[in-house]
Amino acid sequence: MANVGGFFKNVMSEMRKVSWPKKKELTKYTVIVLTTVVIMTVFFALVDLGISELFRWYLDL
Numbered sequence: 001m002a003n004v005g006g007f008f009k010n011v012m013s014e015m016r017k018v019s020w021p022k023k024k025e026l027t028k029y030t031v032i033v034l035t036t037v038v039i040m041t042v043f044f045a046l047v048d049l050g051i052s053e054l055f056r057w058y059l060d061l
Contacts, residue, residue, distance in 0.1 A: 021029065
């Protein structure tokens, strides 16, 4: 049980050393992540649509 207590003590010590982002940085990072997700979603949706259309065209031959 002493090891568990020491583990959590070390965790708290390390958490105090963490450099947390400021509100402006966090907002910037959030916008970047959301924009990337939207762009990737549109990209993969278009690729999926293109592949689906190719299969439909091939099957109609």
